[in-house]
Amino acid sequence: MSPRIKKLIGLPIFMVALVLYFFAAAALGERVPNSQLLKAAYFLLAGIAWAWPAIHFFRWMQAEPAASPNTPDRD
Numbered sequence: 001m002s003p004r005i006k007k008l009i010g011l012p013i014f015m016v017a018l019v020l021y022f023f024a025a026a027a028l029g030e031r032v033p034n035s036q037l038l039k040a041a042y043f044l045l046a047g048i049a050w051a052w053p054a055i056h057f058f059r060w061m062q063a064e065p066a067a068s069p070n071t072p073d074r075d
Helices: 003-029 036-049 051-062
Strands: none
Touching: 003 036, 003 051, 036 051
């Protein structure tokens, strides 16, 4: 699959997943004990945690397809 197709498919999937993640993080944040320090630490961690999978997802979208050993070169 070409990077162009991956981006076309991946961007809407990423946006929906990100919105769902934010709602889930906010809902779980309600369960954190009512201490400002704990809530700040939770929301800081939750605000950063989405970036790690996003980086890998964007790298996948940018990656060129691997050349198959059975296909001839198209030079």
